[in-house]
Amino acid sequence: MSNNIWFQSLDLKEQHPQSEVVFLMQFFSSSIARTTKLFLKLEDFFWKEYVPLKGARLPYSIEGNALQLRKLIISNSSFILLLSLECKRCVVVGNSYAIKNTSLGNTINKYDVVIRLNNAPIRGYEEDVGNKTTIRIFYPESASPDPGLNNEADTLMVMVPFKSRDLRWLKEILYDEKRVRKDFSNPPTLIWLVDSSKVRVLDPHFMHQTANKMLHIPFPPNKGRRYFHPTTGLLAVFVALNYCDVVHLAGFGYPPRKNLQQPIHYFGQHTMKAMMHSPHEIGREGQALTRLEEIGALMYLHPHL
Known part of the structure; x- marks a missing residue:
């Protein structure tokens, strides 16, 4: 049963406070239909129905990036394929x-679709996080x-293009062109041993809808106000809510900001101190x-902060 059908079948007025009912109605009534494309396709550059968000650039619109994307998509027919997540847990x-x-490793492995984020490792952490990965x-x-170290052979590698140079990086990798790293504050890898047929580019419409529907971030941003983008984690949740019948979460939740020495991740050495200048509104995401x-x-699979 889909999230939308589930929503319509509940007597929400009896089961939830009015504020929660309004939030659910706003979210699911404006959520993306399952027929909406998940990845960018060649048709995006020829169909008139694709209307960029006025005044928007990446990560919310492909405006100004058509040439780079068109070369990527034309040269790699796998970008044209859509992922069907109908009737999935x-x-x-x-x-x-x-x-x-x-x-939770064994529990996670039993789901139809397992979505992971960024460069989070699996090896050495299988007991807690499992080893199945459908989408990263x-x-x-x-x-x-x-990517082969912490993904399966058929894992879809889905890139979120936050900026134009992200698309340039992908093009340089797939075409084996000279890499240009100077425009990145944190230079990405020069070698990416990936099967190009498993690479996708997420449609920026999903990032905009995550910001707008889940976080209610105004666009364009208010003058003089620092602008925040949704995290890849919240973006993944939004995608799952729109394409899956059952959505469960594991590995979500930040410790209180006042505890700056608390580790953030299940791996590595980063602590909450590293989040002091974060480009994300983690408090607002947590509330959503x-x-x-x-x-x-x-539903969460474990207790969380």
């Missing part, structure tokens, strides 16, 4: 420290040099996920 596995010592959502700076959890749109 999905789990989005975040990178939070909250998943550590949960022993990433951006160039979070690409692992050898909490509301969705409270109304039963998604």
Whole structure:
């Protein structure tokens, strides 16, 4: 049963406070239909129905990037294929420290679709995070040099284009062109041992809808206000809510900001101190996920902060 059908079958007025009912109605009534393309296709550059968001650039619109994308898509027919997630049980596995010592690995492996984020490792952490990966959502700076180490052979590598140079990086990789790293604050890998047939580019429309529908971030941003983008984790949740029948989460939840020494991830050494200048509104994201959890749109597999 789809999230939309599930929503319509509930007597929400009796089961949830009015504020939660309004939130659910706003989210699912404006969510992306399952017929909406998940990945960019060649037709995006010829069909008149593709209307860029006025004044928007990446990560919310392909405006100004058609030439780079067209070369990528034309040269690689795999970009034209769509992923069908009908009637699927999905789990989005975040990178939070909250998943550590949960022993959820076997449970995660049983889902139809397992979505992972960025360069989060699997090897050595299988007991807690499992080893099945259907989709890995990433951006160039979070690409692992050898995806085969922590993904399966048929894992879809879905790139989120935050900026034009992200598309340039992908083109240079797939065409084996000279790499240009100077425009990146955190240079991405120069070697990416990936099967190009398993690479996709996420339609920026999903990023805009995540920001607009889940976080209610105004666009264009208010003058003088620092602009925040949704995290890849929240973006993955939005994709799952629109394409999956059941959505569960694992590895989501940040510790309180005041505890700057608390580890963020189940791997590595980063602590909350690294989040002090984050380009994301993690508090707002946490509130959105909490509301969705409270109304039963998604469920966590473990206790979370």
